[in-house]
Amino acid sequence: MAAQDLSQKMADLAAADDPQATPSASKSAQEQKVTPWDVSGAAGADGKVQAIDYDKLINEFGTRHITPELLERFEKVTGHRPHPLLRRGSFFSHRELDAILTRYEQGKEFYLYTGRGPSSDTMHMGHLIPFLFTKWLQDVFDVPLVVQLTDDEKFLFRPGLTLKDVRRFAFENARDVIACGFRLDKTFIFNDLDYMGGPFYHNVCTISRAITTSQSKGTFGFNDSDSVGKLHFVSIQAAPSFSSSFPQIFGERSDVPCLIPCAIDQDPYFRQTRDVAGRLKLPRPSLIHAKFFPALQGPGTKMSASNPNSNIAMTDTAKQIKDKINKHAFSGGRDTLEEHKRLGGNPDVDVAYQYMGFFLDDDEEMERTAQQYRSGELTSGEMKKKCIAVLQAVVKGFQERKAAISDDVVRQFMDRERRIDPRVKPRGEKKGDVPVVGTTVGSVGEAVKKVEESK
Amino acid sequence: MAAQDLSQKMADLAAADDPQATPSASKSAQEQKVTPWDVSGAAGADGKVQAIDYDKLINEFGTRHITPELLERFEKVTGHRPHPLLRRGSFFSHRELDAILTRYEQGKEFYLYTGRGPSSDTMHMGHLIPFLFTKWLQDVFDVPLVVQLTDDEKFLFRPGLTLKDVRRFAFENARDVIACGFRLDKTFIFNDLDYMGGPFYHNVCTISRAITTSQSKGTFGFNDSDSVGKLHFVSIQAAPSFSSSFPQIFGERSDVPCLIPCAIDQDPYFRQTRDVAGRLKLPRPSLIHAKFFPALQGPGTKMSASNPNSNIAMTDTAKQIKDKINKHAFSGGRDTLEEHKRLGGNPDVDVAYQYMGFFLDDDEEMERTAQQYRSGELTSGEMKKKCIAVLQAVVKGFQERKAAISDDVVRQFMDRERRIDPRVKPRGEKKGDVPVVGTTVGSVGEAVKKVEESK
Numbered sequence: 073m074a075a076q077d078l079s080q081k082m083a084d085l086a087a088a089d090d091p092q093a094t095p096s097a098s099k100s101a102q103e104q105k106v107t108p109w110d111v112s113g114a115a116g117a118d119g120k121v122q123a124i125d126y127d128k129l130i131n132e133f134g135t136r137h138i139t140p141e142l143l144e145r146f147e148k149v150t151g152h153r154p155h156p157l158l159r160r161g162s163f164f165s166h167r168e169l170d171a172i173l174t175r176y177e178q179g180k181e182f183y184l185y186t187g188r189g190p191s192s193d194t195m196h197m198g199h200l201i202p203f204l205f206t207k208w209l210q211d212v213f214d215v216p217l218v219v220q221l222t223d224d225e226k227f228l229f230r231p232g233l234t235l236k237d238v239r240r241f242a243f244e245n246a247r248d249v250i251a252c253g254f255r256l257d258k259t260f261i262f263n264d265l266d267y268m269g270g271p272f273y274h275n276v277c278t279i280s281r282a283i284t285t286s287q288s289k290g291t292f293g294f295n296d297s298d299s300v301g302k303l304h305f306v307s308i309q310a311a312p313s314f315s316s317s318f319p320q321i322f323g324e325r326s327d328v329p330c331l332i333p334c335a336i337d338q339d340p341y342f343r344q345t346r347d348v349a350g351r352l353k354l355p356r357p358s359l360i361h362a363k364f365f366p367a368l369q370g371p372g373t374k375m376s377a378s379n380p381n382s383n384i385a386m387t388d389t390a391k392q393i394k395d396k397i398n399k400h401a402f403s404g405g406r407d408t409l410e411e412h413k414r415l416g417g418n419p420d421v422d423v424a425y426q427y428m429g430f431f432l433d434d435d436e437e438m439e440r441t442a443q444q445y446r447s448g449e450l451t452s453g454e455m456k457k458k459c460i461a462v463l464q465a466v467v468k469g470f471q472e473r474k475a476a477i478s479d480d481v482v483r484q485f486m487d488r489e490r491r492i493d494p495r496v497k498p499r500g501e502k503k504g505d506v507p508v509v510g511t512t513v514g515s516v517g518e519a520v521k522k523v524e525e526s527k
Numbered sequence: 528m529a530a531q532d533l534s535q536k537m538a539d540l541a542a543a544d545d546p547q548a549t550p551s552a553s554k555s556a557q558e559q560k561v562t563p564w565d566v567s568g569a570a571g572a573d574g575k576v577q578a579i580d581y582d583k584l585i586n587e588f589g590t591r592h593i594t595p596e597l598l599e600r601f602e603k604v605t606g607h608r609p610h611p612l613l614r615r616g617s618f619f620s621h622r623e624l625d626a627i628l629t630r631y632e633q634g635k636e637f638y639l640y641t642g643r644g645p646s647s648d649t650m651h652m653g654h655l656i657p658f659l660f661t662k663w664l665q666d667v668f669d670v671p672l673v674v675q676l677t678d679d680e681k682f683l684f685r686p687g688l689t690l691k692d693v694r695r696f697a698f699e700n701a702r703d704v705i706a707c708g709f710r711l712d713k714t715f716i717f718n719d720l721d722y723m724g725g726p727f728y729h730n731v732c733t734i735s736r737a738i739t740t741s742q743s744k745g746t747f748g749f750n751d752s753d754s755v756g757k758l759h760f761v762s763i764q765a766a767p768s769f770s771s772s773f774p775q776i777f778g779e780r781s782d783v784p785c786l787i788p789c790a791i792d793q794d795p796y797f798r799q800t801r802d803v804a805g806r807l808k809l810p811r812p813s814l815i816h817a818k819f820f821p822a823l824q825g826p827g828t829k830m831s832a833s834n835p836n837s838n839i840a841m842t843d844t845a846k847q848i849k850d851k852i853n854k855h856a857f858s859g860g861r862d863t864l865e866e867h868k869r870l871g872g873n874p875d876v877d878v879a880y881q882y883m884g885f886f887l888d889d890d891e892e893m894e895r896t897a898q899q900y901r902s903g904e905l906t907s908g909e910m911k912k913k914c915i916a917v918l919q920a921v922v923k924g925f926q927e928r929k930a931a932i933s934d935d936v937v938r939q940f941m942d943r944e945r946r947i948d949p950r951v952k953p954r955g956e957k958k959g960d961v962p963v964v965g966t967t968v969g970s971v972g973e974a975v976k977k978v979e980e981s982k
Contacts, residue, residue: 269724280756301735
């Protein structure tokens with residue numbers, strides 16, 4: 073759900089060569105399709121699947137661009153420079169993000185809500201990036217965060233998995249989420265199979281009464297062969313959007329809105345949630361949408377969690393990361409070194425450059441690197457070396473934090489009885505001695521230093 | 528659910544005069560239809576709706592008759608003479624009741640499961656009769672009973688009700704259920720809105736993964752305009768059929784089967800449950816089916832909970848019962864006393880006689896009364912007088928028990944943490960000092976005596 077499986081979605085997209093789109097087909101042989109269950113780009117006249125047209129999605133879904141003006145306001149209101157994922161357009165679209173900024177200005181409560189469908193017990197970088205961004209948002213706003221692990225969804229959608237499997241995945245995924253640096257005093261992580269009940273279930277019923285079978289089918293592309301569990305699941309993903317699902321945080325208040333960072337393909341869930349909220353006179357959740365996370369091999373091969381060479385796993389060693397980037401990262405460079413020196417490379421399609429851009433805070437270094445690549449001064453090998461250093465630093469930080477997280481700490485984060493203070497601190501007030509874990513790397517130099525320290 | 532709203536169903540049936548069934552229509556102008564949401568008899572050539580053909584239902588649903596041989600075995604195995612509701616055919620059909628008798632013979636665990644949809648905070652006699660029968664079954668078998676109050680269902684199916692309404696109804700209905708005489712040490716009553724979660728929710732997911740939208744539609748007659756909550760609800764009514772939904776009784780055991788006493792219109796729920804159970808290698812629930820409870824005014828008027836003159840409410844005074852039977856009970860007598868004396872009455876359609884038959888234990892008295900009515904010796908007024916005495920005695924016993932049930936006792940019955948011993952005691956062993964509350968009245972004379980004592 074929410075932030076999940078960004079990279080998987082990208083892979084699905086890449087693999088979506090539609091056999092029905094013949095070379096003789098017209099220009100609009102196949103429209104692009106983006107739902108939580110199905111992501112495929114348009115098929116052109118040549119039968120080839122094109123990249124997702126994100127502007128078109130904004131039009132279709134009726135969301136808004138994150139404009140330079142909105143980012144300016146974000147910086148002014150929060151006192152924080154936007155995260156690289158924001159300024160470089162990975163989070164590109166929103167619904168009423170401005171309303172959340174206004175509440176923050178006014179010192180009124182809100183919370184963050186994101187999640188993941190725990191389909192395996194390991195997570196890779198594509199899974200983690202949205203959580204790293206959410207962690208950054210939590211540092212910026214200092215508000216409660218709820219993380220839904222939809223183990224029931226994975227059970228419902230994957231006949232091969234048992235309840236025991238998905239609950240174990242949820243617990244292990246929680247450990248990975250915590251390793252992104254979330255603060256215990258402001259974070260509640262829950263898996264549906266154990267949290268279902270009480271006020272959360274009451275909200276599920278309220279929502280499931282307000283969504284027709286036809287709406288669920290239309291939004292997600294289900295048909296009558298799909299299980300009633302699948303059709304109903306939308307109610308369960310919608311429920312954490314309402315503050316009364318969390319009495320340990322908000323008591324009986326149902327008037328506290330949330331901001332949901334998620335991949336754009338999850339928007340249908342929350343469009344329906346917003347529609348229901350309007351009818352129930354509850355606050356509509358705000359959203360901030362990410363593009364799909366690009367696959368390691370670029371948009372022509374299939375990324376898969378079961379193929380270790382197709383992704384950067386958060387368990388990879390420094391050497392594995394190095395080998396994977398060197399061997400598998402799609403390059404925007406030329407076929408030969410001579411040609412590259414003469415004609416230059418293309419950073420816009422270079423996976424190493426793109427990956428680096430998710431974490432590197434230094435805009436000047438990013439721009440300089442791009443120019444050097446375009447001019448041919450920087451080779452593909454050198455670009456990869458920079459990327460490797462950045463990813464190694466990020467993964468190392470993650471692994472160090474994760475190593476310190478005992479089962480007991482996971483259980484604390486998932487304790488449904490634990491109270492969380494929902495109040496927003498006045499802006500500018502010191503946040504106490506809560507350590508802020510970096511989700512970015514200042515420069516490639518810093519990254520190299522950090523990785524070398526551990527040798 | 529299960530035993531609920533028998534009388535409402537009868538009323539729906541009575542009111543089901545289909546305007547499309549014109550007098551010129553053929554003999555099979557409209558087939559009879561019985562689902563949990565829709566009960567209507569066939570419309571004949573004259574356009575009139577006929578009574579439910581129960582034999583046809585047994586054929587259609589694929590259930591079995593409760594035969595004299597089965598009743599004989601019941602008596603032999605349990606050492607108890609069958610309840611009047613059994614011997615007089617109100618409980619007329621079953622699925623694998625014999626398998627439960629075999630388990631009882633072998634001293635192997637099983638449990639009883641029934642329930643009700645709490646649509647209001649008062650219950651009338653039509654609601655209570657199936658519970659009185661279940662209470663008798665509990666006395667006979669001395670096994671655990673779980674009672675599901677489907678407040679979520681009522682919320683999902685009735686847009687005018689709030690969560691607060693249905694939870695309150697559930698609590699008040701629990702008090703009425705307890706007043707039927709159930710034993711605390713063997714009975715767990717729960718409302719879904721508060722019990723949902725943990726192993727119960729896990730079973731809901733297991734079931735909702737195994738039922739397709741098309742199966743839910745086909746069984747219950749839903750369409751795409753119905754909410755996803757409605758389509759999904761079947762999973763929630765099915766879940767208590769599996770013993771692992773009740774860890775406080777059965778631990779992690781999922782191999783203990785149950786016997787479900789319910790109205791025949793609930794069979795589709797459990798047919799689907801049995802189908803799912805087969806595929807999941809879980810024990811299939813056994814069933815024992817009741818006919819619809821006849822309405823006070825007979826099958827030509829509409830019984831309604833909102834019309835106090837249409838039913839015997841469990842809160843009615845002795846005088847109200849007397850007035851209702853005298854004024855409203857459909858009579859099988861003749862138009863004039865003279866005609867009645869000469870031609871005799873028909874006890875088979877006489878509501879007073881029928882009602883009396885649900886509770887009166889004395890077969891000879893029942894038979895004698897019928898003969899006297901047929902011969903004209905007994906007038907309608909005298910028949911009603913007998914019925915009034917029996918109903919007054921039953922309601923009085925109920926009211927006395929109910930008056931003693933505090934909120935705290937209700938909470939004890941509904942305590943999800945309370946452990947219940949699932950073991951079956953060897954047959955013939957003394958049942959301790961647990962008082963067995965009578966669900967029948969020995970004779971009309973006894974009934975009169977009981978009511979007069981309270982004056």
